[in-house]
Amino acid sequence: MxxxxxxxxxxxxxxxxxxxxxxxxxxxxxxxxxxxxRADCPLFTVGGYRDRPTVRTPDPALVVAGDLVRTDLPVALMQRAATSGFLAANALLEPWGVRNETLWTVPGGGRSAPLRALARRFGTR
Structure with a gap:
């Protein structure tokens, strides 16, 4: 706030x-x-999501993981640190054709089309 x-x-x-x-x-x-x-998460400024690094970098041999890293999954802090660690490992193993670790998450689009339509209409998303 x-x-x-x-x-x-x-x-x-x-x-x-x-x-x-x-x-x-x-x-x-x-x-x-x-x-x-509480102000216990000062690292994350409002609107600062786009400024965070992503797991992949321009150098395919260098990846980033941690609670600062931006992911497309709905995770926060320690969950983001662990998730970005898996994503980083998957990215490093990809060139060798090693099977990656599947990450399970909640649906990103909502449970049903009618609920998504209501969310769009009433601006709750």
Missing amino acids: PPTAVREVEEKRLVDALHLVYPETRRARVVAARHEW
């Missing part, structure tokens, strides 16, 4: 988004709430 963000406004916005995605939660009573507002 930007330093000017108002905590109560942003927390309400997140709950409103929850109700938009899961309308059945509107009737639910909040039993406990915990909002984490």
Whole structure:
């Protein structure tokens, strides 16, 4: 969040988004709430995704892995470090025709066409 963000406004916005995605939660009573507002990930600036290095570099013998590396998979921090490590190993083994390690992930396009259409229409994606 930007330093000017108002905590109560942003927390309400997140709950409103929850109700938009899961309308059945509107009737639910909040039993406990915990909002984490920490600056514990300063490496990743807002909008900085495109500036991060990718696993592959112009030199096919040099790859990059770690939690800074940009991947096309929905992972964060330590998951990104491990995932980019597998992707880097796969890239290094590729020229020798060694079978790569298959990485399983969630669907990138959503579960169903109607849900994707709703997401596009209401700007939730």
